[in-house]
Amino acid sequence: MTALNQKSTTQIRRVAVLGAGVMGAQIAAHLSNAGIATVLFDLPAPNGDANGIALKAIDNLKKLKPAPLMSAGRVDGITPANYGSDLALLADCDLVIEAIAERLDWKSDLYAKIAPHLAPHAILATNTSGLSIESLAQAVPAELRARFCGIHFFNPPRYMYLVELIATQGVHGDTLGALETFLTLRLGKGVVRAKDTPNFIANRIGVFSMLTTIKHAQDFGIRFDVVDDLTGPRLGRPKSATFRTADVVGLDTFAHVVKTMTDTLASDPWHSLFTTPDWLQKLIAAGALGQKTRQGIYKKVGKELLVLDVSSGEYVAAGQKGSDAVKALLKIADPAERIKALRESELPEAQFIWACLRDVWHYIAVQLEHIADNARDVDFAIRWGFGWAQGPFEMWQAAGWKAVAEAIAADIAAGQTLSSTPLPAWVLQRDGVHAANGSLNAATGELVGRSTLPVYQRQLYPPQVLGEVAPDFGQTIYENDSVRMWLPPAATGGNDVPVLSFKTKAHCIGAGVLAGVQESIKIAEQYYQGLVIWHPEAPFSVGADLMSMGPAFMTGDFAAIEQMVAEFQNTSQAIKYAKVPVVGAAQGYAFGGGCEFLMHCARVVAHVETYIGLVEVGVGLLPAGGGCKEFALRASKLARNGNILEILKDYYLAMATAKVGTSAEEGQQIGYLKESDIVVMNANELLFVAQAQVRAMAATGYRAPVPPKAFAVAGRSGAATIRGQLVNMLEGGFISKYDYHIGMQIAEVVTGGDVEAGTLVNEDWILKLERERFMGLLKKGKTQERIMHMIEFNKPLRN
Known part of the structure; x- marks a missing residue:
């Protein structure tokens, strides 16, 4: 390929997303966030506007929380379309992402339908986790196969860093390189190349870990809230830990991923684990799907948080924590000593944690050669897709590779593991999987270095895995x-x-x-x-x-x-x-x-x-490091026809409401x-x-x-106008009396104090007002209460 051709394939300026469901619409939203002109397709609506389905999905993006759009105006970057009358729009698209339902026959029909309309250089990618990319490739017209691959965004696409990229046997290497460059540079993602296996890397390992935790919680008789206390930040994982994560993801979604493993991994030695527990099926049947239905494994009644008690099938008060003895073990600084102490402890909670870690380590050792090109990709996939501070291989290596490997082998021999499958020979022959010159490819026994794509030269300090050369901070x-x-x-x-x-x-x-x-x-x-x-x-x-x-x-x-x-x-x-x-x-x-x-x-x-x-309002103060001054100065510069307050009022409101x-x-x-x-x-x-x-x-x-010699301020009349707005907010119950007091101090600073509208002042004048009013607030009892509350609880007090 010539340099000219290579350059042309990397210029992805316009993208089509096929399928306006939850995932497709949010992928379109993030493309628009990145300034990519995006066309969102779906079926023609049976009534009214033919683009009705896509239009409804686009409108719904404005309502979702967390917001899939960086700002409300980004929705305008998405063009609605339908397969009936708008396929000609595909000719201008450099990338087409298919995100329709997980049906091979539906996808095949769609590929045949769109193929004649695609540009000769366009990349076609499928966002699937449940179907074989290679099987889908066989359904793609032959002339498209060199430009077809899998692309797996994590939900929600705006916030989740991980994207898995899956090759097919026929895809051109430059196609994958162009797509990885685009995902990294334009969409801001961390790309991991996964092998074409069910659920790829992150969901395969992450869901296995969750299923293992669920099983061991039941076997050891540990409450769900205690499990979440032990398997969250104490293990270097998100606060949502295990069961809260299932609620956040959606119990129906979690069950769907498990079913994919059930249906497609019959030869997996851990296949018997890939089942949805009865209690979980009952919750789903009852419509208790987790956070989106406000009831799942957890639910709130008033201000009280409840958690499901499996033994009774009822909800009980949540909030129980792990035992002090086990929490003390988890605080041991040295990873090797910590894991050794957990393994040797007779406390059920300690044995539970060891069992959860051991079985994940056992699983990734056996499956590494099947799911990933190297161990680094597994660790990054779990860190970026599930929020672990360290990937599972990193945790193992930090805990002492050989000691842990021998302990796992001993548990396998004793019949204590979830599978009797022996550890691969390489596990007991190595000191780890990550080294200065690369990470292990289990299939070849070689160490694989980092990607050499030019886009990574922009990352002066890229994410590291344990065992790599420590970054040089010069x-x-x-x-x-x-x-x-x-x-x-x-x-x-x-x-x-x-x-x-x-x-x-x-x-x-x-x-x-x-x-x-x-x-x-x-x-x-x-x-x-x-x-x-x-x-x-x-x-x-x-x-x-x-x-x-x-x-x-x-x-x-x-x-x-x-x-x-x-x-x-x-x-x-x-x-x-x-x-x-x-x-x-x-x-x-x-x-x-x-x-x-x-x-x-x-x-x-x-x-x-x-x-x-x-x-600063949250601690009873006002911005006094030049923030009020900068807003006063900017409003003066931007004012049209001398109407400073027209600009200043929005700046002021941002400060007064701590926006x-x-x-x-x-x-x-x-x-x-x-x-x-x-x-x-x-x-x-x-x-x-x-x-x-x-x-x-x-x-x-x-x-x-050059420091401005003088600039105009809104003066006391501007402050009076703001005061009227504050009175309305106070009477409406939107702010407290003390919020009102702070708001007036900010108003008087940004309007220049007790001067006429249009008075010329300099920066020092406003800075002096900042200091004076800041110190005045600091001496107030209510401000002191807010400061102490923030220091103690790390959240604002409204008094």
Whole structure:
């Protein structure tokens, strides 16, 4: 293939999704999130508009929670269509994703119908988990088979990082490469290539783990809520653990995946496990399908959470935890010692956990060669598809590969495992499956390295598995207790733009961060073309370090706190007026002071799932790190015909209600991010793109902004208008009296204080108002109650 042809196959600009069911519509939504023109097909409606079925599905996207769309306007990127009159639209599509019901005959008929209308270069992919991709390929017209493969999105497609890509024997390698590049770069996904086996990798292993846990819970007589307490974060897994996960997924969906395993894995040595328990079938028959029906394994009655008691068939009060003795074992820091202690303990809950882990490890060892090209893909599939902190092979290797392997073999010999199948010979011959130069391919015995697709060069610090070479975070330029300024190594190609990372918990901002940011900017101004603020892990920052104010707060040293607030403002201004561009690279939460830092950056590169907001009201305060000032200044600049309040009122409401953008794009629409800021789909590309922005701004002769000598404010009449809005909210019960008080303080700051409308002020004027009103609120008893409640419970108090 020539370079020209290769380039053309990677340009996926328009996509068709066939099937407007729950999954198809949400895939279309995420394509639109990525700015991909998308056509959503379904059958012609029997009555009314022929596109009625697709139109209804598109309309429903606006109502779903969690929201499949990054912002409401993204729905306009989806065009409704039907198979009766609109097949000609397929000719302009570079990728067609089929997502109709799991019926081979229906899919075959559809492939034959659409084939004449597809562009010669178009890729055809099926989003299925229950049917053989190879069988489907045989139903595809011969001329399409080199461009046909499987693509398995996880639900919900916007939020789930994993996509499994499944080859067929006849698919062209460039087709898979183009699709993987598109999924990674444009849709922001983590791609794992799976073999063509039922349920592929993630569901095969993840559902096996859940079924194993369910069986052992019954055998050991452990309540479902206790199981969830033990198999959630204590094992490095999501809070939803096992039974809550089933409720979230939907018990009917879970049962469907199990049935696929029942029907298609007859030769699997664990086949007897692949059944839906009687109690689960009864719940499904009764319409108790989990979270979507508000009743499943768990249900809420008023404020009380109940859980199903299998022995009685009734719901009982939930909330029981694992025993203190077993929780203590789970806290043992060394993984090898922890697993050994669980294995040797006679406590039923400890034996339960060991049995669950052992049987999953036994299963993945036997099935590795059948389901995946290497062990790394298994670990990534489970981490990205089921939210485990470590994949199952990583957990095993961390726990001491050989010791665990010998223990499993002993349990197999003793008849304690769920299958008598012996461990493969390679298991007892190795020290692990992950090494510096790759991960094991069980079929060949060789270690497989990372993908060499060019798109992965954009990921300077890609996700790692245990056993790989630790990432090189380069040369330290400057460091204190709270921050580190460093240069990535030359091998990343990013060693010309320094990076500043916070070392504090949740990247909160205290005195050390403030000093570190200011010093790093000075160094960047003297020696480099710019600076990127980036952390390898989310969040960007949860805001000011409330705990660090504790001593001064308790002793009444408000002067020290006011000095820290002034220093916060100085730091924000240093970011804004640095002689070189300071670029913020954000993912996860960017709250309070973290949001204010981003508001002052020359540019922000934000991952799509960045949740940004000025949330100080939640602790009884107002934004005092320059957030109020920036909104007042922006409103003045954007005002038409001098009507500052027209712009300011939305900014104000965002602060007064602690509004958080549900995506980076919504944060941009609210005004926390500027129009010139950039939203990227893949969090692993943040640093690459942020450094590129620094280089681009430097190359075009970056000049620091000039502080405005004066700008107009809305004045006391603007504050009075806002007061009327607050009164309505108070009388309607939407805010408390103290919320009203805080709201008025914010209003008076962003409108410039006790001055006439149109009065010219400077930034220092607004910053001084920020400090004064912040300190006034800090001395109030109700603010102090909110702060202490947040510190103790990590959630806001409305008093």
